[in-house]
Every structure is written in C-alpha cells, then in structure tokens.
Amino acid sequence: MSKRKRVVLSLKDKINIIESLKKGETALDPFPNYGTQKVYPVADTRTGTDGAGDSTALDMGSRSSLHSGLHMSEDEHWEMNYHEAAIYLEEGLNNEKFDSHPSSPEELPAYLRVHNPWYHGLDLLASLVLILLAFTEDPAVPAFMLPVWAHGTIEILALAVIGIELHLKLKWIGWSTILKHKRTMMKGITLLIMLLEAVVVLCRQSSHFRVTRALRPIFLVDTRHCGGVRRFIRQILQSLPPILDMLGLLMFFVATYSLLGYYLFSDHIDNGHFKTISDSFVSMFVLLTTANFPDVMMPSYAKSKWYAVFFILYIITVLYVLMNLMLAVVYEAFTRIEREKCRALLLHRRCATRHAFRLLVSRRAPDVVRLRHFSGLMRHYAPHISGLDVYLMFKQLNQSGSGGLSRSEFAGLYEVFALRWGAQASRAPWYSSSPLEPIGRMAATAVRWPYFEYLIYALIVGNGLAMLIRVCQAAGDLQSSAKLLCASWDTWLFLTLFLIEAGIRMMASGLRNYVESGWNVFDLSVTLLALMGAVMLTIAPTLFIVVMFRPLRLMRLYKLKKRYRDVFGTLVLLSPLMSSAGCVMLVMYYFFAIIGMELFAGKDLKNCCQDTTVKDFYIYSENSSTALGYYYLNNFENLITSGVTLFELTVVNNWFILMNAYASVVGQFSRIYFMVFYLFTMVVLTIVVASVLEAFRFRIQYKRSTTKRDEEKLLHEEVHTSWEEAQRLGATGELAEELRPYLPPGVSVTFIGSRPRTKEVLQRRMYQSDIHRWLAEEDDNEDRVPSTTVTSSEDPLAPPLIRDGGQRQLQPGYQL
C-alpha cells in the first residue's frame, strides 16, 4: 500500500485545506464539516448515547490503531466515517481502484486536492491546449500560425500545469503505487521528454523533427472526462490478440499469392504491378483492400482470360472468407469482453458498497445501516439530493422493511441512486392547476383522438410530396429553384401546420413531458431548422445548405415501423460507445497526422510521379480543367489537410494513389506509414462494426424478452410511505424538516421513481442469471479467503473484513 505519513499536518497545509474546502462549501461541498475539524481524528473509543441508541461506529482497525489517542466528538467521528464511505462510493462509481484510496486522514487533503472539479477541468484544459498547439506549430494552419516563442511558451505552460498536477497526484498516491500504474508512468515519461523538447525548441527558436508530439493525446486520454475513451482503448487492446492472429493468417495468404503473382506476371508488361517480389507484395496488399482491383488484373487479363482465376481466387479467399472470419473473431472477442466488463464493474461496485457499509454500521446494530447514517452518507456523497429523495432511496433499498439496511440491501445503492422520484399525485396533467386548463384539455383531447397521429403522418407525406414536386420543377436557375423548394408558399403552409402540431402536443402534455420524448425534440428542432432555413433563404438566396432541412422532417415517418424504432433505439444506446470510438479515431488521426506532417510536409506533389501509374492523378494545371489532376491536394500540409487525407485513407478507395505518390516523392519506406495506418483503421473499424452488431443484437434480444409491462416495471419503482413511518425510521432534525412538506401526517403517500433507460439497466436485466452466478461465485471466493488477512483493510476486495458486518475488525488498539 501507499506510504503513510504519521507526521501532523503543517500549518500551511492546514490553511490550504481549509481554504480550498471553504471555497468548495459555497458550491456543492462534499465535506461540510472538514474545515472545522482541523485534524482528522478517528475511532473515538468513548461510548456515547444518542436518540437512535446506536452510537459508536466500527471503524477500520488500522485507523483506529493509528489514532487511538485522539479525542473527538461523536458527531465528528460519524462525519468522518460518512466522508470516507462517500469516497468509497465515488471510487466504485468511477471504477477507480481502491489501492489509491486515502489510507490515512493525512492523505485526505492530497486526495481532495486531486479529486475536485477544478483539478479535472484544469487537467482537461491543459491537455486540450497542448493538442490544439499542433494547429499553430509549423506546419501550421495559416489562420492559426503563431511564432515559435509564442507556441513554445504556451506549450511549456501547459506542460507545467500537467506536471504540477501529476506531482500532486504522486504525492497522494505515493511512488510505490505509481510504479504499478503503467498509465501514469507513461504519462510522466512522456511529460519529461516533451518538456525537454519544448525547452530545446525555445532555445533554438525552430522546431526540429518532433514526432513525439504525436504522443500528446496521452494527456487528454488520461483526464477524468475521457473514461469512455480509455475503456474503448482497453477494449481494443484486449481484442488485439485475436486480430493479430487473423492478420498473421491473412499475411500468409498475401505473401503466398504475391510470390505466385511474381512468378506468373513479372515478365508481362503490366504497369509494374509485379515487377519485383516487393512490388508484387504491395500490389497484393492493396488488392486486399480492393482499391486497385480491376486495374491490377487488366494487363494480365488482356493476355489471357485464365489469369482472372488467380485474382478471383485471391479476392474470394482473402476478402470474402478471411476478412469475414476476422470480423467474426473480433465480434466474438468483443462480446466476451463486454460481458466481462459488465461483471467486473458490478463486482467492483458491490465491493465499494461493502467498504462503505462497514463504515456506516454502529456497534449496537452491526448488521444494519440506519436512516440517520444513510442520510449522513448522502450528505457527503450527493449533497445536491433533497432529503425526500434520500428518504425514498432508503425506503426503496429497505425491501425487508426492517428499518435498517442489511449488507445485501445496501449493495443495491447504485441502482436506486439512478431513480428520479416524484409523488404519484404529480402525474396529473400539468394544466390541472393552471389558468390554461381549457386549452390544455382541448389539446389533450385532440392528441388522444385516434386519427391525430394519422393526420400528422398524412401531413408529413404531403410535405414530402410537395417537396418532390418542387424538385421535379427545379429546372433552370439554381437560386430560384432553391427558393421554390425551401421558401415557397407550401413550405410556409406546412411549417405553420407543423408548428401548430408542436403547439398542440406541448399544450397537451406540458413542456417538460414534451421535451422528454426524443421524437418530439426531433420534430420541433427540425421544424425550427426548416423555418430558419426558409427565412435565411429569403434573406440570402445563395445559402444553399438550408435545403437540407426540409427533407429531414420526413424522417419522422420512420417512427411508424418497429424495425426503424429498433434501429434508432440502438443508435441512442450506442451513442456513448460511438462517441468514445470517434474520440479514439480522432486520437489516432492526430497521432498519424503529426507523424505524417513531420515526414511529408512541404513535399510538392504537383506533376509528380512522372514514371509511375499514378501520374495522371497528379497532373497540375493552373485553371484546374483536367479531369483527375486534383490529387496533389491530398497532402500533409497542415493538421486539417492531414485529417482529410487520413480520412481518405480510412475510406480506403484509391488510397494506393496517395501511397504511390509519396513512395515516389519521398522514398519507398513511406509505404510503411500508409500500410500501418490502414491496418490501424481496419482494426478500429472492425471493432466499431462488432460493437454495432453487439449493441443491436443486445437491444433486439432485450426487446424480445421484455414486454412493455416488464419494461415499465424495470424502469419504475413505487414507494408507499407516510410521515409516521419516516418518524419511526428515525427521520429527525433537518431531514424531518425537509420531509414535512411532502408527507402530510396521517396520510400514506405513493412516490414513483423512474430511471433512464441506459445500457447498464438493460444489461442488468439481460444478464440477470449471469449476475446471480457471478455474485454467488464471488461469495464463494470470499469464503475461501482465510481470515488471517483481516488486518489488510486496504485490500481492494477486502472480503473477510466485510463478511460478518465488521465485527472482526476489532483490533487490539480498539478499546471496548
């Protein structure tokens, strides 16, 4: 475990902490009582009594032994335990390892310094600045060009910020842990190199060959906000072994066929595709992407039709069989990893709740967490949550109705935490107590009219037809036809009708419910966009891009069919993963763009490659009248151009033209760059395809096994309670005050909690039986751990400490 400082905090430290925490208090303060405490005393040994009768917490043995001499009040003691339990819960939520958990109160300030939104924000900002520097460094995008001293200074500053933050983190985690933590290690080393290089650049006042800039995204990926990206990268790394195996098989075939191709075709006049064995290999590698397909075959095909057999066989084996098998292998691995991830997360969270649990039980009732302590925990863990919500969460967790949460009940905390509560009474229409009631009632009647939906669909179809007619009329002048399409009287008519529809719906269900449906938001925004488009086209008739907005309304029709709803639902489900995948692609682009710029920037491709097959694509003429002569634009002049060039390489079609051009201008070795990039994109894209497949299958299976009713039950929970019950459960003081307005005495009130339909919720349902097995297995494992490990309370899974409700933690230092 990490180092433990036994020294008392220095005065400066204390002031720092107090100030930083006081600042926090005005915002959402997770540690309200810290500032008044100064020193963190643990495990008070005097027994006190309070209203609920349970007073002394069973604390971690190690801490109590450390601080057995310190005196603190009962409440302070509890606050500190709440605090630590909240930290555990947060670590569980963020899937952080418990080995960086603050192991003693002295480490807490450092921990808090590193775990606050300012730190994370600064970290993100510095790494973004660092990444964006590539726009300003030579070769820069012209608009953003900066002199060397300027971007050099910015770089040093950003690196310094990251360095200081890393230092803070190291102080808290300790060196011994960091060595096990590869990511932070790598970050540190990269930081050192970059700092050195930045200094060199500032001294020499010119950039050298700095490919290490390609590593800048490391800092971004390491920030708190990029957890999804890190997970996706981990998933890629875990999928790599099967991919590499399949690549090996693929390359074997490529090599064998290129050998054969060399012997068959090397003495033909065939544009040099097979002149040497390495030419042959490159040709076959490109053929793997089909980019040069008929071209590479045509010269031989002209000689004898039989040569087609060679190419057809190659394409069938490599492209249609092996590539598909590769996808299958990756898909299989992906599905397995996805399941494994779900399991790990689940167990980690359960472990976090167990750690928290044993900090919240008292000696009198060592098996249950009382409402008082639960709300104390929530005050630290989620200060923005109202007392009512906390009380309802407690009620919902306490399925047994015993008045205290058992360990297994407490483990459901994360699930319950996602619920948003509302009194059942509030399900009445919004206008029930509003002056707009008659209008609202009429609107609601209109929407409930069975033909309302059909009417709207008819309107949409009408709009589509009108548009189609306009398109067919669109002869002659571009501007007038655009106006005809997007700003004629029928546009206005339909837009008005659509706005009326949106108004009716809004009146019927209230703005809040209206906005909750994705389709409504889509409708409204598309209508508003089309309106904006029509207005803008009237003002600026050359702004053609707005013609896009009118057809979009047609997409509403896709809501009609179940399959489309599935597809769009999958897209929504996929969006977090997809955005992570997008970020990974961007990081990869950045990496390769920097390398590409360092290698190829400044090479002029105009009229290049005179003696190769691709020369036609690079013929340059001032007035751009030639057919194919634009390829010189696909270069690595600056970050944006590089990005577009890399996208073209990703799409694969004609990528060999770019490769051949640079091979002829810069040197044959540059082929390696392009081939490696192809392999990288192939891997990432294959995984993206696998993830889409998996998500869709998952959603369909979920839909098939879950009826609308099941889902309603899955996403909603009901809690019946009353003021009297709240009193009985121990809602006193502030909490009671908060509950009073919602719980009139003597009446039983029903609250409905609803959770959003996230992937996790669905997974929990789909893996139901697996989850039971995993938990059972985990319990078995815990049973097998011998009880001698009791003292290592920071053990990530800390099983024996937990099993019997904390009684075993009674350490020698703990005076009963």
Next chain:
Amino acid sequence: MSKRKRVVLSLKDKINIIESLKKGETALDPFPNYGTQKVYPVADTRTGTDGAGDSTALDMGSRSSLHSGLHMSEDEHWEMNYHEAAIYLEEGLNNEKFDSHPSSPEELPAYLRVHNPWYHGLDLLASLVLILLAFTEDPAVPAFMLPVWAHGTIEILALAVIGIELHLKLKWIGWSTILKHKRTMMKGITLLIMLLEAVVVLCRQSSHFRVTRALRPIFLVDTRHCGGVRRFIRQILQSLPPILDMLGLLMFFVATYSLLGYYLFSDHIDNGHFKTISDSFVSMFVLLTTANFPDVMMPSYAKSKWYAVFFILYIITVLYVLMNLMLAVVYEAFTRIEREKCRALLLHRRCATRHAFRLLVSRRAPDVVRLRHFSGLMRHYAPHISGLDVYLMFKQLNQSGSGGLSRSEFAGLYEVFALRWGAQASRAPWYSSSPLEPIGRMAATAVRWPYFEYLIYALIVGNGLAMLIRVCQAAGDLQSSAKLLCASWDTWLFLTLFLIEAGIRMMASGLRNYVESGWNVFDLSVTLLALMGAVMLTIAPTLFIVVMFRPLRLMRLYKLKKRYRDVFGTLVLLSPLMSSAGCVMLVMYYFFAIIGMELFAGKDLKNCCQDTTVKDFYIYSENSSTALGYYYLNNFENLITSGVTLFELTVVNNWFILMNAYASVVGQFSRIYFMVFYLFTMVVLTIVVASVLEAFRFRIQYKRSTTKRDEEKLLHEEVHTSWEEAQRLGATGELAEELRPYLPPGVSVTFIGSRPRTKEVLQRRMYQSDIHRWLAEEDDNEDRVPSTTVTSSEDPLAPPLIRDGGQRQLQPGYQL
C-alpha cells in the same frame, strides 16, 4: 388433400412398375417385395399369429376403408406398412411436405417413378444442359459456338425431358396440390414460355431478345440435389424485409444528400458529378460504395476545404453507421431464421417418425415397435445397412430396455441413424493381426514420442526458412529462381522428410484412421502437390503456378494455436452453407450475365466515352502500352467475360467506370442494371457475412460450453449386448443369421457408435433447452387439437392419430 384414384391399376401401369422396380432391385432396392405383390392391399382384417405373437397392424383408417375387401397375406400386409413408413421417414429426412405423400396404393407407382435416382439424375442433367446452353448460344464463347439449329434442338430436348418429368410429378401430386406449390407452378409457367421461345428460335433460325433465358436456373434450383441452395434462397427471401427497410432508410439519406449536393456543387466545374439532380444522385449512390471517393470530392475540395465536411459527414452516416446497422439487422434476422429452421426441421422429423410409428405397431402391442418390424422398416428405408447395424440401432433406441420402442424412443431414429457402429475390440491397433506388426509398433512408438510433433513443426519451420532464403536469392532469371525455389536440393530433402513423416503416421494409425483426420489429408496432399510441382518444374520450367505448393505446407503451423483451429473448424462447419451461397451467387451471376449479354453484347467500348470522366480508362492502343486503357475488356461479350465483369462489379471498386461507359454507349437507362446488380450482391454478401458470423459464434459457444469429454460422449454411443439378448428381442431368420458372426453365444459384446460432427449434432446440443421447450409446446398444441380430425389421416401433422399409440385410428371399416 390430393386426388385419390379408386380405379385398379391398368395392366400397362403394372408392368411398368414391376419393371422399374425390378431394375431397382439389382441396385439398392427400397421396395423388394413390391414386384411380387401386383396390387397394394391394405389392412388385412383377419388375425393371424406369428412367432412374436403380434400380427395385425393398425393401419390408416382411410386406407383400410378403401381396401377392406382385398385379401393379402400377413407378411404382405406388413411389408406394405414398412414400405409406407420408410416413405414417411424419407420425407422427414428430405424435409418434404407430407401433403405430397402417396395417399393411396394406386399413387405409389407414380410416387416411386418420381422418387428414384434415375429421375433425379435426369432432372439434374437436363437442367444443367439447359444452363450450359448459354455458352453455345449467340453471343457464345468462341470455343463452344454452335449453330442455331443445334442448340435449339438441344434446348427443345432438355425442355422436353423437364416437361415430361413435371408431368409425371403432376400426375402423382395432383393439380389441387400443385396450385398451392408456388415453386412448381413457376417452373411450369417458365417451361411453357421457354418451349414457345425455343420453337420460335428454331423457326426463325435466329435468336431474338431472350431475357427469359435468365430464368433457366429455376430448373436447376428445383432439382433434388439443390436442396441447400433452395434453403439458402429461402433464407435470403426471409431476410429481405429487414434489408429492404434498411435500404429505404439508406436511400432516404442518399436522396437528401444528393439534393443538397446538387445545390452546393452544381455550378462548380466538377467533372459533372453534380450537374443535374440525377447526376448528383448517381454520384452519391456510387459514393455509398466509396468507389469514386476522393475523385468526387476533389474539385469542390480544391475550391474550399470546408466542402470536405459534406462528404465526410455523408460517408460517416451512410457507410459507417447505416451500412453497419444493416449488417446488424440482417445478422439478427439470420440468427432468428436459423433457429426457426432448426425448430421446423426437428418438428417435421418428429412428425415423420410419428407417422411411421403408427404403421409399425401391432394390435397386440399398440404402444411399441418390435425389433422384427423395425428391421422390416430398415429393409425398405436403408437396405444397404447390415443386420448388425439395424440391431444395434434398435438397442440404442430402446433406452428403456423394454424390448419394444415406445413412441418417444422411436422419435430418436434420425439421430441414431447417423451412428456408424464398430465392435469395441476393433479399436485395437490395425497392425495387431498383420505381418507388419513390428513396423507398425515402432511407428506408433515414434508418434507417441512427446517430441515427435515438435520435430515435425521444426521441420516445417525449417522448410519455411529455406524457402524464405530461396526467395531472397531469387534475383535475375525467373526460371532459374523458380527452380531454385521449388526444385532445389532442399526442396527434395524436405519433401522426402515429409513423406517419411506421412509414412510413419500411416503405419502408426492405419490408413483408415490416418485419412479420417482432415489435417493428415491436408499434409499428405500438400506434400504430394509439392512433389508433383517439383517434378513438373523440372520437366517444364515455365510452369510457374507450381511455386504455390511449397508454401502451403506452412499452413500446418496454424494447427498449433487454438484460435486457428477454431477458424478452420468454422470453415469446415460452414462449408455446406458456403457452397450453397456460392451456388446462389453463380445463379445470380447467370441471371445477370444473360440480361447483360442481351442488353450490352456487341457494343464496342474501345475509345468510348470521349466526353466523360472515364475516357482515360477506355483509350485503346494496339500495342497496349497505355496505363489505364484496358477497361474495354470488361464487357458482356460472352458468358465467361460477363462472369468476370460481374465479379468486378461485385468487388465494387471502380464499378462506376463500367457503369458510366455503358451509360454513355448504350444509354442512361443502363445504370439501372448496374445499380440493381450492386444491390443484389450487397444483399447476398451481407447474408454471407451474417452466416459466417453466426457460424463462428456458434462454434465458439459450443466449444466453450463443451469439454473434450462432453464431446466424446456426444459423438459416441455405447451398446452392450449379447446373442441371448438378441434372441430375446426377437432376432430370427435372416437377421439372426447376420448377427451370428458378431455375437458369439454367452459373451457380452460392446459396440461403439460414432457420429460425424455435423452442424446438426452441434445444434442439438446447443439448443438443448430450446428443443425441450419446442417439443413441449408442440405436445401442448397437439393436445389442443380436437379429436374430431381423426379421419384426416393425411393431415401433415396428424396429431390425434398418433397420440395414443394408434388405437383411435380404428375406423368403421376396420373389422375387429
């Protein structure tokens, strides 16, 4: 149900039947006793007694009522029941509907005429001839060109054969059934049209615009041998609705973007990609396949870098999101259909066994099938199976040991039928009773030597390294380097070593066991191929194709790793489906090739398209020295060229060049042909990908849930028996004679039955729980069918007839 002829068979008919059956008897005759019986009497009502004591079969009510007046011997009566039960089993095996089951003895001759290998063979031959005619008809492949009268006559003949066969089939099935049978209907109509057209061609002595020739594969697909192809086509048709939905979504985006593209780019000088709305649509459609990717963007990109956003967004939405979702949707549908297929087949087979079962029970024991009747059934169903196998199958089926098969035991018939039996004693090494024993023993010791495998792998690696060195040496003359690579001393050395290895393995395990392992066969054939190659290269030094064979040996290395074994195992599992998919592709190619030839044959593409962007690809020079000028070869001159052209379209890269050329030479409408072909191939290839994914996932899941031991148990069954038991079970007469050599009296013998690892066996294991549910559901359904349907014995599922062991079938006409 089909018509029932009550007339007695005419003399001519009888003779025909007898003769056809006598011919059959010399081959594998499934109806040995038919010829001696002449008329088919059913349900003899006199009670006889035989050794086993159970004599009168409970026959189908309808038949017994038809023939209650006819007299026949006990044995004849049973033979006829065996016969019909065998037909049921065959129908179950081939997944044929029971509504074409011969419903009365008079229909049997027609049924037999249509169900014999000669009929099927002739059918296949005629349809193949018909298909191959396309090689000889104008535009013909030069080598196969035939005059019009010749191919016209052949066509008429082939059509006549098919027509006669269709007539025979119709006679047996009856018109009322045929009308429900879409496939046969379509076949009949196509046949009529073709016959008409063939006559017209013969009369006019020249071919007219005959696109109907594209329908010829219908006849081929309808033959008995193309069951897999039919199933695959059905699977495609079932997957079509989701695909069409997704295509609709795709096309919406293509249309919207092409509208936008038109407005954005139509006034640029952009090579006409966006000149009109239809140009714009074609460009965007081609961009969907990425075939014109950077080209379509470059002119706009040269104007402003921002235009790249339009293309990048389009490609991301359409290609990376929608296309992947399409694959996901298809994959989902495919998995569902696959499961459904498995269920339907299972239930159909069970139904077949039930139909057969009630023909095999006697009145004395109406719940069980005795060995005597079981072997009678097998005499008809599988005459080539030995008496021992029949007996062992019976024993294996009779898990209860009651001496008679209950209905549920009998339902396992198909499973048990796949087993191949051998006495356990025969598992001793082959050389145990051979003069080669010492050599065999030595070889076995060598193979069992723990380092033997490693030695072989080292040899293979050595061979690979030697090859690599030779490749690196391969400078200068092509012939000598090929010789160096494939016929130098090291080649001979390694070949000899490999041959020795094969010899040792063969001696160790015996030829039969050696050949049973796919890897061994691969090893041996690759070694022999390499040997052949080396010899041929020595004889004819320009035959470079043989250089392929030496590297192949390296593939053996892939056996080392589990993942590769999985991959190759999947390939084996997939091979039936893949060959069906291949056939479907060929049929599709044929279809489009005929249409393509009718539309485009004879158009000269040399130097065409002068004012389009693709003109460079069609520049023709006599000495073929230009870079890109070979595309004129991609035409529809004859069937073979068309095939290659269509393959190029399948690969998609640069397909728009071909499309644009024909659009400019023949007319804009020809784009439709190319676009439709693209959509067709996309659909088929997507389904192929889905099937690969499914098969791989299936196999991996199977492997994960099944240990080696489980698999051993799954693929092998054990039966212990003895002569005495066989006697007790009623093995008399011929059967007893056949059993005597294998079952020495007084000794218990163990037999091992092993089944091949087919997909069905794996499915049965993987869907275990599903299968139980399906069967239970089916039983429930049966319970719900009211018992009034008793008389309709030809009802495909005939449930109530079966449920209580046949007692309900006692019809009024049946005299007890």
